[in-house]
Amino acid sequence: MITRTPRVALLAASLLLTGCGGGVVAATGHTDAPAPAVTPTPSSSPSARMSAEAAPARLSGVGPRTLALIPARTRQVVLVTGRGANSPRSTVALYERTGQGWQPGASWPAHNALKGWSDHHTAGDLRSPTGVYTLTDAGGLLRDPGTRLTYDRGTGFSSSGTGFEGEPLAGSFDYVIAINYNRKPGTSPLDWTRPLGAGRGGGIWLHVDHGGPTHGCVSLAEAHMRELLVKLDPARHPVVVMGDAASLAR
Template sequence: MKRLMMAALIALLFIQTANLAKAETKTGCEATQFKIVMKSEADVKEKASAASKTLKTYKKNKELSASGRTGSWYKVCHSNKTAYINMADAKEVFSSGEKAILKKFDGRKGVNQVVSVTGKAMGDTKVTIQTYEKKQGEWRRALKKMDGVIGKNGFTKSKKEGDGKSPVGIFSFGTAFGSETKPAGVKMSYKKTTKYDYWVDDQASTDYNKWKTYKGNPAVKWKSFERMNHELYKYGTVINYNTNPIVKGKGSAIFLHVWRGSTKPTAGCTATAEKNVLSLLKWMDPVQKPHIVMGTNDSLKSVK
């Protein structure tokens, strides 16, 4: 009996050791984020350097899984370890929806950064935020996918003031802002908000859909306004919706800002976790003319 128990114990320890080894093997590489295809023969490098040791060479059209990109190097898995392929030797595989979105920027000179905010249906409030940048003449994914929320009543192609919806379309960005000092690494113009800063949504006012600084009583000056030192505006950026020209009643104060949570939609803005907002602000470069595209794949088909 003792021998049987000892044998069972040894077998159990062997299984546990094997499972642990498998778990360690699985964690040797980062999770797959997207696919890449070799444009020509491509060397897999031990480190993100052309001078690094070559681990393997892949032929043209070979498809691989990538866990991301660091600088000009894609991260791939080789022998359960992270290895690298030069960006010049590979192109990214995009879905039909991604291709359609990125194609819209072919004729927009100088636009080399795109923030995509997409939902599955017009009434959805949860969205996926993705970023793309043009590198070496081709579109590449930039930051990792982010979860976001939009207006409590979803997307619309004909936004109206107070409808609780987010506008479908392609827009540039205005100034970045926040109640905190400009974070290190942010290249966009940045306004630190105060208790005297407001965004006006009073349709009867000539200040409609404008940022105004006013030291008097705002309730006397405007019938409706937003305080720019709101906690959700700790960090954010203006989305240039209905700004040139401004049409009264067409909607105002459309921003990208910090969310209340993944289940709490906005009044019409796009929102995501604070760390994501900071990542976006630090990634966006005014020289690259960043734009945001918002909507569902179907609703964006007619957007030029």
């Protein structure tokens, strides 16, 4: 674990850097009813059951085009599956790659951006960027919970105001993991470098859930963020695979 001290010049700008938080914005209508559960019918053929049991475990709902974007050396995936292209609700699951394929671990409910997802995220579009991004840097207002990621603690991670549904934002940045979308890996999550230009947005984080949609980030309950921070290992080259279910299935 390496700890950095945020640069003073960045502290006052911290809320501007993130794709989440901000003042109250009128929410647009959306439907977040989950899809009905489908119960598979077990095969009566012993050979069919044996084949299924022997097959390598896969990333649930992830299709070949998305799988091809995951680096060969990656052994940890944070899979964020949105309920729909325009939904602010999603599920986060942690997978570990072993000799038997991708093995699922914990799974948690989450929020994403107010208007859902985009494969061409731009600043202020209120959508989370779909894609596969590395995870190298973390930080927060609270002290390092024991992560092996580089962790930057400081008051620049303070948050205030209210979210889209009137919920307080205080504590949202107690823990954050920078998603390497339009940012320079190896820097504090507060770093303002935008390789694709400011128009393509940035400051896309995994952070503590405040009970409502975000501007572009993915948010989890504080206990789940702490657990994720402890489990992620740079030696396993973790990435986040994120998007709505239909996009990920391609």
